[in-house]
Amino acid sequence: MNEETNLPTKYQPADVEKGRYQQWLSQDLFKASGDKSAAPYSIVIPPPNVTGKLHLGHAWDTTLQDIIIRQKRMQGYDTLWLPGMDHAGIATQAKVEERLREEGVSRYDLGREKFLEKTWEWKEEYAGHIRDQWAKLGLSLDYSRERFTLDSGLSAAVRKVFVTLYKKGLIYRGEYIINWDPQAKTALSDIEVIHKDVEGAFYHIAYPLADGSGNVEIATTRPETMLGDTAVAVHPEDERYQHLIGKTVILPLMDREIPIIADEYVDMDFGTGVVKITPAHDPNDFEVGNRHDLPRVNVMNDDASMNEQAGAYAGMTRFEARKQIVKDLDAQGLLLNIEKMIHSVGHSERTGVIVEPRLSTQWFVKMKPLAEKAVANQHTDNAVSFYPPRFSQTFTQWMENVHDWVISRQLWWGHQIPAWYHKDTGELYVGEEAPHDIENWVQDEDVLDTWFSSALWPFSTMGWPDEQAADYQRYFPTNTLVTGYDIIFFWVSRMIFQSLEFTDQRPFERVLIHGLIRAEDGRKMSKSLGNGVDPMDVIDQYGADALRWFLSNGSSPGQDMRFSHEKMEAAWNFINKIWNASRFVLMNAADMTVSDIDLTGDRNVADQWILTRLNDTIQAVTHLSERFEFGEVGRVLYNFIWDDFCDWYIEMSKEVLYGEDDTQKQLTKSILVYTLDQILRLLHPIMPFVTEEIWQKLPHEGASIMTASYPVADESLTNQKAAEGMETLKDLIRAVRNIRAEVNTPLSKPITLLIKTSNDTVKSFLTENVTYINRFCNPEKVVIDHELDAPETAMSAVIKGGEIFLPLEGLINLEEEISRLEKELAKWNGEVKRVQGKLANQKFVANAPEQVVAAERAKEQDYLEKQAAVQERLQQLRKM
Known part of the structure; x- marks a missing residue:
């Protein structure tokens, strides 16, 4: 036992948590044991972006992982919880550029090499902040294996994957319409575009027929793109326009003659049945243009300002150009109507600006064969199990409808694409290493989408592509992934198809999907609403254990949860209840050692009942934990600890402790200590700090509760008949007390x-x-x-x-x-x-x-x- 067995009179989380994490680290308690006689159990952390503070969603996500890994560690598994961080290309570069602007310089002033030095400095600074927050939460991460998506090992894995897919014909370079972020000046994948309803308009415009016989009416929400029109289209079966097919119209404001074509893409029943075709600025128009061999006229610069192809509007922003174009069309009598409307417009997930569909030469992953393999795998024994199961359907539906993935980004921070162009011949070379005569080659300046490297996270972090790497051999595939439903498409799906392609194995056996943490009123937390909650502030107020209890106890797989100060107060009160109960036990068992704990003897009904209830609780908690039903785990633990142990057994134990029978006293003390010890072990994965503090003062063996064995029900201590009798006794006592309260008769009155x-x-x-x-x-x-x-x-x-x-x-x-x-x-x-x-x-x-x-x-x-x-x-x- 610890020399000091008494707990302070009041639970103070700051005092309990102070220094404990560093003590765990100094004892190497977080490291994977490597014990070959134990079954391995591994989790890789969803790597947070090195862009700032962790939020409550991170705290929820990592708390659930820590609960799982701490429980498995106590159950005797060789556990690896691998930490790491993501370079977050667009987001980090935007943050660093913002800081540089405050200093009066741009990345172009510095040049690529110096800019990357500044970004690495940023990474080191914010990685330190993230580790401090992990420590404050009490996360038992194996820091000896920490990885970063730009470290040398992961970079080698990225190059291997890119080159292999390229050689298989699954990566290609081509000119396509992509989502363009005009602020970050980079391409975005479809899932990096957030659609929001905004106020806009349909602008109805007359396009005069070149032969002077009239005009056709088209409607557009983006008049600025009409400057790049290369045709107008009608449906081939639309009787209204059969006579016009093959004729030409004059493109308003540009005085350019463009053809009227027939294409089944046109919806005869929508609008006038005539649409403008702008192959360089619309994905559907791009496809129509390919079918009809239309030219592609790009009228915008990288920042979405109008370029020289836009004629008189060159140099204007896209929105300035829109206003002027509408004004000029009206002046020429070609603006027929403006129809106000609310419509869905794509915004960049990273910068928030309106995305511009834009013609661009980019690198793509051909998704169909990869997606088909991933979907087929879900019907095998190697399938990934989703919790809740409904998200398996979400995954497969998305994979069945996925488009080719644009993977190039016009950034400097990230994995530079391993492709080189010969300075004289223009020949393309793709390889894991640079050409030997590098002076004659120039590397593609683009970098890869951040998700390309994080898609390899479960196996690249384990040492792949070295398939003989010790960690890869032992801990891959991983056992469980914990993540939010909002990144099933971004990340979970990509890890699955890349792992199947390169390792022939699923990346993880199970995926626990949780929801989002919302504000108390149910709204999504956001900077713009000012309703975000910093988990570090919550810890300062209530303690890490209270926050972890709240996050686990309010958790139901796949569902959102609401943050609540009232529930945080309740969490602190629950820990305080445990603290006070522990003080009672420690005061009455101050002289006990491990060898003094003896549960044999003539156990009274209260003893038999509490041990039976303890067994029931152990079985329920273990079963529910396997199903990730942590909210139910919390309910079972709360009821047993607060009601059964604190309110009933401790009170009943006083009948013996304050009596004269020393033998019975010793037995009761043993049961109090044993039950509290088991409670602390059950609670430890959720509340690591306070359980360690109390356990260290109980009679115990071992350096830490973290490596103590997890409770297993002992059927020899179960007596269901006594438990049923005790329920009768409790029912009687409650009924008497209720009646006394009802007629206002105090307990002191016989x-x-x-x-x-x-x-x-x-x-x-x-x-x-x-x-x-x-x-x-x-x-x-x-x-x-x-x-x-x-x-x-x-x-x-x-x-x-x-x-x-x-x-x-x-x-x-x-x-x-x-x-x-x-x-x-x-x-x-x-x-x-x-x-x-x-x-x-x-x-x-x-x-x-x-x-x-x-x-x-x-x-x-x-x-x-x-x-x-x-x-x-x-x-x-x-x-x-």
């Missing part, structure tokens, strides 16, 4: 207590344990009999196994008692109706687990007995 039992067994049990009745009910007289006559004027209650009566002449109003019993009868009528309705449901009876159905039948019997007893008592009172 009363007469009459107990009518349903049979001799209950009578015998209550008689044997009358000391508890005396202690908790304070009767001056107790009568226990199954043939007892109920007094005419008494408060009464139905309990499990009988009825109780408290003769209270002068303290009770007969009419009020009848009214109270009528309400109680209504309650039992409702319970009987509910449970019988459930049991009448054939689907429930057929599909629910056998023990669940049995529990409902037991409830039905209990409710029917209580209903009958209340009805009988009402009949008696109504005759008075």
Whole structure:
């Protein structure tokens, strides 16, 4: 035992948590053991971006992982929780450029090499912040294996994957319409575009026929793109325009003659049935242009300003050009109508600006064969299991409809594409290493999409492409991934298809999907709303253990949760309850050692009941944890600790501890210490700091609770009969106390207590344990009999196994008692109706687990007995 066994009088989380993390680190408790006799269990952390502080979503995500890994470590697994961070190309470069602008310079002033030096400095600074926050949360990460998506090993993996896919024809370079971020000046993949409803308009414009015979009407939401029109199109079967196919129109403002073409892309029933075709600025128009061999006229610069192809509008921003174009069209009598509307417009997920569909030469991954392999794998034994299962369908549906993935980004921070162009011939070379005559070659300036490297995270971090690497051999595939549903498309899907392609294995066995943390009012947390909550501030106020309890206890797989200061207060109160209960145990067991703990002997009913309930709790928590039902884990633990252990067993133990039987005292102390020890072990994965603090002061063996064995139910300590008897006793005590409260009779005032039992067994049990009745009910007289006559004027209650009566002449109003019993009868009528309705449901009876159905039948019997007893008592009172 620790020399100092007493806990301070008040739970102070800051004092409890101070220095503990560094102590764990100094003892190397987070490192994978490498014990070959133990089964491996691995998790890779979803790498946070090195762009700033972690938010509550990160805290939730990592807390769930830490709960899993700490429990597995205690269960004897060789656990690896591998930490790391993501370089976050667009986001980090934007942050560094913002800092440089504040210093009065741009990245172009510095040049690529110097800029990257500045970005690495940023990375080191913010990586330190992230590690500090991990420490404050108590995350048991194996820092000896920490990785970064731009470190040398991961960079080698990225080059290997790129070159291999290129040689297989699954990476190609081509000119396509891509999503363009005009602020970051880079391409974006489809899933990096967030669609928002904004106020806009349909601009109806007349395009004059070149032969002067009239005009056609088109409608567009982006008039500035009409400067790049190279055709107008109608449906080939649209009878209204058959005579126009093959003719030409004059493109307004540009005085350029363009053809009228027929293409089935056009919807005859939408608008006028005539559409403008701008192959360089719309993905659908691009495809139409390819079918009709139309020229592609790009009218915008990289920053979405208008270029020299835009004629008189060159140099204007796209929005300035829009206003001027509309004004000029109106002046020429070609603006027919402006139809105000709300429509969905793509915005950059990174910078927030409106995305511009734009013709660009980019690198792409051909997704169809990779996606087909991933979907097919979900029907094999190698499938990835999703929790909740519905997200498996989300994954497969997306993979079945996926488009080619644009992977090049016009950035400096990231993995530079391993492709070189010969300075003289223009020849393309793709390889893991630069050409030997590098002076004759220039490397592609673009970098790869951040998700390209993070898609390799589960295996590149383990040493791949060296398939003989020790960690790759032992810990891959990983066991569990924990992440939010918002990045199933961004990340989870990409890890799955890349892992299958390059390792022939799933990257993880199971994926636990959680939701988003929302503000108390249910709105999404955001900087613009100012409703974000910093988890570090929450820890400062309530402690890391309280935050972790809240995050786990409010957790249901796949569902969002709301942050609540009220629930944080409740979490702190729960820990404080544990703290005070622990102080009581430690004060009464101050002289005990591990060898003194002996559970054999004549255990009383309270002892047998608490040990039975402990076993039930261990079994339930272990089972629920395997299913990631951490909210239910919290409910089970809370009920056992607060109600059973603190409110009942500790109070009942005082009957022995304050008595004269030393043998019984020693047994009770042993049970108190043993039960508290098991509680702390069950709680440790969720509340690592406070459980370590208390456990160190209990009789224990080993350096840390972190490496103590996880509880396993000991059936030799279970006594269901005693547990059932205890429930009767508790029911009786609660009923007496409720009646006292109802008639305002304090516990200090002795009363007469009459107990009518349903049979001799209950009578015998209550008689044997009358000391508890005396202690908790304070009767001056107790009568226990199954043939007892109920007094005419008494408060009464139905309990499990009988009825109780408290003769209270002068303290009770007969009419009020009848009214109270009528309400109680209504309650039992409702319970009987509910449970019988459930049991009448054939689907429930057929599909629910056998023990669940049995529990409902037991409830039905209990409710029917209580209903009958209340009805009988009402009949008696109504005759008075």
